[in-house]
Amino acid sequence: MSNFLFGRYLPGNSWVHQMSPQSKLMLSFYFVVVIFFANNIWTYAALSVLILMVVLMSGVSIGYFLKGIRPLIWLIIFTVLLQILFSSGGHVYWHFGPFSVSDTSLINGGFIFIRFLLIIMISTVLTLTTTPLAIADGVQTVLRPLKKVHFPVDTLALMLSIALRFVPTLMDEMETILNAQRSRGVDFGSGSLRHRIQAAVPLLVPLFTGAINHAENLSTAMEARGFTDSEHRSKYRIYRWQRKDTISWAVFLLVGVLVLFIRKS
């Protein structure tokens, strides 16, 4: 699974790496909201400049981000095509039945494309510079207010961190099982649809069996070490809000205000 980028952490010590996870999480969320306010070339330009700055400050090469986009490229193309073919208004260049291409739809298509790019970039920055466990921790901090209404925030965060923790383990196991079944003559990823679905059974059954075994072993191990859900748990690593967080927020908020001013009303 060498092309698999999602959830992959790149160790580093950049500005973005050093920010606290809860702040990065909220900042990404805020950025996505701002993206939906952008509606003309200037607003998109401002946001693109901002994201480029973030990428540069993360110390991760741009080529790496482009690789992260590759698996989503068909989804993006499909959405952009829908936008181009079905939106109305403006000067029509070409039409056929319900489809038409106009200058407005082309521009809208372009905007949708940039919007996708921006969202993918910001979330890739987040996952590349934050370990999965730190993300789970950030979620816990962000959701803390919900404790007041007896929402099980800690349990949720624990579930999240366990799930994230087992992603690489299960990927490894899948790889091994794939290889083992390939050696027994299974052809994954070729033949008819029916054939492909049949080929998935020898993969999925062992994978699920393995996952259930892991779950059982883990719960036994946790119980053996006296884990209970109700206690107040302390943390080994504490992520505090830092000056870098404040500065980053200031810049992002400024750009947000700027977007509100220069957007087409």
Added chain:
Amino acid sequence: MDQTINFKEVTHTYQPDTPFAQNALNQVSLTIASGSFTAIIGHTGSGKSTLVQHINALLKPTMGEIEVSGRTITPATTNKNLKQLRKHVGMVFQFPEKQLFEETVIKDVMFGPKNYGASDQEARADAKQAMALVGLDEDLQEKSPFDLSGGQMRRVAIAGVLAMKPEILILDEPTAGLDPRGHKEIMDLAEDLHEHQGMTIILVTHQMDDVVDYASDVIVMDQGKIVKHGRPQEIFADPQWVYQMHLDLPSSAEFASRLITAGVPLKSVPLTIDKLADAIVEVVQGGHGHE
């Protein structure tokens, strides 16, 4: 049929062009003789598993080429038409019981042959034969593989590979997690397949005792390279070097080298218990002879 395996300047890089890029094999050239029982040893991460996965083209070289029984695997080899090669090269992974998935033991063992185009009848016959070979009782056939003991599951998994009648068999730490008896049974099975079925056996292992007891050739790997290739006696002749490779000596050799450090004048480093006994007898009797 000739089962010689030839590696020519094979390099394999995991995740090329990323910050994770890692050379797991570095210009490896080697020949594994047809009909040999070759053990591959080396500490964790030295490239053993990567090496063997090239033999049935689960991995393709980043550079270089591999010849296996008349087929050449190059970086350009596609995943199509590899079935014949994979039928020819049986591969037993670490903890192979993880690959079991069918409702009954016999169906799971038949899975391989059927993928290679055998009819139900042929597959069943091959499966029964393979089960007999690994010493599984006939009355286990209709049981669910998930109801068996760990050792039995492992044997079902190995039978699933043997049912395809491979001519080259790769065993990647086949005895990990087994009790001493299960361990011996699996190793004896490997020896039997080598002696009586004429299979070329490639064994990846950390058990140096197995290496001296069963293997005719040994390949030592370190950091993606082959650092030594020879007979067990040659490999273990220099204990210092073996320790440098983060490997152990076979237990009799270790015993002997401790005797030597303690001042017992053994003439050579014996690799098996019998030879160790002989060497000690020789010293004791030699001592008497002088008096």
